[in-house]
Amino acid sequence: MIASAQAATSRFYFNSADSTNGFIAYGEVGGGYWAPTNGSPNDPNAVDQSTNGYFALTDAVNSQRGALVFPDVDNGLIVQAFTLTCDLRIGGGSDIPADGFSVNYVRSTDPLLANLPSYNNQGWAAKPSGEANDPEMGAQTGLSVFFEAFDDLNAIDEAQAPVGLGIRVDNVIITNFPLPGLNGLCGDTNSLQTGTNVNGVAGLCWQQLYVQLTTNNQVNVAYKGVTLLTNYTLPSAYAPSSGRIIIGARCGGLNENHHVDNVGLITIGTPQPVVDPVVSKATGFILNIENSGVSSPDPTTLWIQLASP
16 A cells, blocks of 8 residues: 555636646647636636637637646655546537647656657557557557547547547556537536537537546546446556646547636655566566655565566
8 A cells, every 4th residue: 555645636727828837738720828818717816808818729710739737836845646636628620520639647757758858649549449658649658648639530439449438557548438429508517619610610609627546546437427437447557757737639621629727736756666567578577666755665675576477
C-alpha cells in the first residue's frame, strides 16, 4: 500500500490573458487559444460574459488541433490520484461531428512530453484501425479518459472505440461506454455534444465533466450530471509514476467545437518513492524507482526478488 497525502487543489477560470500562465498551450490551424469572452456562466466570478473567458482546444474548423499541458501543481510529488472537473462546450459543427477529445495523466516517458517545454503535439495514441496521433484516442502511456465523437463506420474502430467514452491504460483500451447520439440537445445524456449544430456555438450550452482516479486505482466518470463509470478498477499492472495532465482535442475532415472552462483539479501525491511499472526485456527487466518530491529511496533497505515462472 502506498501512503498518500493531498498535494494540491487548483482552479483555472481562464478569465484573463495570463490565465494560461504555467500551462503549455498548443494549437494547429488556429486551435489551442485563450478566448476572452462567452465562457461558461457557471464560473462563480462571471458577472459579465464580455469578460468571462475560456480555452478553445478547437473551434468547428477542419484540421484544427489543440492541447493544454497542465503545470506541475504538486511541487515534484508523484500524483497517485486526482479529481478533475471542467465545463465543456462541444459540437456546433458538421452534421457528423468530429473528432473528439481526451483527458490524460501521461507518464514522464510519454512521447508527448519528450521535448518539454517545447511541445509538438506528436505521439498521441492511434485508433484501433491504425490511424496514428489522434488526441481523441488518448495518450500512449498512463491513464486516458477519451471521448470519440466521429462515427466513421469503420468496423474495427466501431467495435473497439465506438462513439462515446473510452478508457485507455498504457496504450490498451480496456473499456468503453457508447454515447451514439449525434448533435443531441444540451441535456441529451446519450450525446457527447452539448447542443445541436443548427446555430453553431449559439446552439450549445456548457456541461460539466467529472473524471476521478482514486488512490485504489479506480476510475469514476460523470458527464452532463450522469455517472458513466463507477469505481471501475484498473488493471493490477497499473501503477503511479511521475507525469503530467494533458487535455487534447482535434478536428479532421469534419469538425466540432471543443471548448473548456472552469477547470478544478485536486491531486493526491505520494510522500514516498514510487516503483514504476516493470519493463520486460528479452535479457531481463528494468525497474525504475522514482523520487517523490524530496523523498528518495534508501538503498540500504532495497530488496528485489525475481521469482521463477
